[in-house]
Amino acid sequence: VADVGIDDDFFDRGGHSLSAVRLLSRVRSVLGAEISIRTFFENPTVAGLAVASARAAGARRPLVPAERPSRLPLSYAQQRLWFLHNLEGPSATYNIPVTLRLTGHLDRAALRQALTDVVVRHESLRTLFAEDGSGARQVVLPAEHARPQLKEEETPVGELDARIRAVASYAFDLRSELPVKAWLFDTPDGVRTLTLVVHHIAGDGWSMGPLARDLSHAYAARSRGGAPAWEALPVQYADYTLWQREILGSEDDPESEVSRQLAYWSTTLAELPEELELPTDRPRPPSQSHEGDRVAFEVPASLHAALADLARTTRTSLFMVLQAALATLLHRLGAGTDIPIGTPVAGRTDTVVEDLVGFFVNTLVLRTDTSGDPGFTDLLARVRETDLGAYAHQDLPFERLVEVLSPTRSLARHPLFQVLLGLDNNQEALDVLRLPGLTVDVRAPETGRAKFDLAFFLEETYGPDGTPTGLHGAVEFSTDLFDRSTATALAARLLRLLGSVTDDPHRPLGDLDVMTDDELAALERRNRTAHATPPRFVPELVEERAADVPHATAVISETVTLSYGELNARANRLAHHLAARGVGAEDVVVIALPRSADMITGLLAALKTGAAYLTLDVKAPEQRLRAVLDDCRPAVVLTDTAHR
Incomplete structure (x- = not known):
């Protein structure tokens, strides 16, 4: 952004929650000052940030390479995935697949070597997992033993989509094979399709950006006959794992960071509903199959811009507006007035991990209070308070929170929340992928899996000048509970509600429009009972x-x-x-x-x-x-x- 003045508002100039976290991470690294997200929301200018920095406490210990112990523990996030992997067995539930449609001249040898270069560069992609009497541990393979598989197949055009879905659902054996695989499909039309699958235990959505950048760099070098000349990464994921435990401290120490954050979450989530009442099509089975599906929807540019304007005028964020709208929709559909919604946060609170492939993402539980039929802007004020408090305590791993709160364990539902909302405003994550001599079309194939009852995913898009150009949305739903038609109706209701709140953001929740076009038409037909009356007595x-x-x-x-x-x-x-x-x-x-x-x-x-x-x-x-x-x-x- 050009011509930024010291009194310009960060959020008015296109900033959002994720970019605010990245900015505060840089302030911590450069100025050595620890500034909370709440403080920044209240002082979102250069001038305000300077004052806050001068008053701030010193930053916590930076993340640096650490001496490796003989047993390398799992990160807290990895621990939960490892537990689920052992409980449910290998499955595709936690796969991250990406498909690249390649048109032009492909250097296969360069691609194969570039994949190896990337796996060597990022230890998380060459890590196996083992368990013995002392618990689970990471086993980082030496670089010379890390050779990712690239399977090549000739595939008829009509069978390509089915093959992509099949490999996207590959079940990793995390004890014996690398958590990344690749397939290259050749079709008779001359197009090559590369499908990469990374297990979530080794990466997250943010990781796709560094992976794409490094793959581009390595392929370009290898296709010229050389090797990638990149700078060594400042740290590896194993360093983060050890640092995370040191920063959080011991729960036996009441003054530790983990104790402070546990106290906050224990109070905030006290007496949380164990299960949301959702408009399901079927009773909940005793155990989740994790079978799922997705329906896509689009938020047009005009509505995207109106939602962004509403966020600015209410001193909130687009995510907060979407969260309030989703909570309102669930409330109106019978979920009650205490609505817990899960959301992922990047978890990359130190600048040295921004270019690292690894599983950093954490999950927050945002408890939304819709009681008293407030106006939508009043609900937004409640959401703002809730979310800023949550962001300030985002370091506590969700896995540890579940252990401490100890909700009634059930294989039938996700603990603490069953509905997730994710907003991706990291638009450039895969846009950086450039392979010389090739036109690349990036797609995300579906795995047919669902981690939650419902998950609403939205991705922001902007024009070159920063103008909102719309949101790509998807509702991921458990087919144990919902029909596709129900998920489609939920997406339509959310769109109707978003339009209603931008038309009149002060309307009480009970007056907001949540009916779909089809439902309105049916209601009109049902009430169309008038008939001509003869003009006689x-x-x-x-x-x-x-x-x-x-x-x-x-x-x-x-x-x-x-x-x-x-x-x-x-x-x-x-x-x-x-x-x-x-x-x-x-x-x-x-x-x-x-x-x-x-x-x-x-x-x-x-x-x-x-x-x-x-x-x-x-x-x-x-x-x-x-x-x-x-x-x-x-x-x-x-x-x-x-x-x-």
């Missing part, structure tokens, strides 16, 4: 029926049945009698009779005179009947001996 219609079908049944009561001819004749006689008593237009005829043929005769007779009629409930108390009569002042009261 009831007496005329009865006269017409009496003339056309005089013997047809008109009235059936307990004591008598009248035809149209009989009803019309009786009403005419009574109408003449009423007219003789001066009853006509502007008069009221009270009918104090039980439901009977006589009551119908009286109604029709009154109408024939041009008067209005008023029926009384003959079982009502006498005082109430007298009050009605005094109020309407009838010309005549029609009754019988029993009710006089």
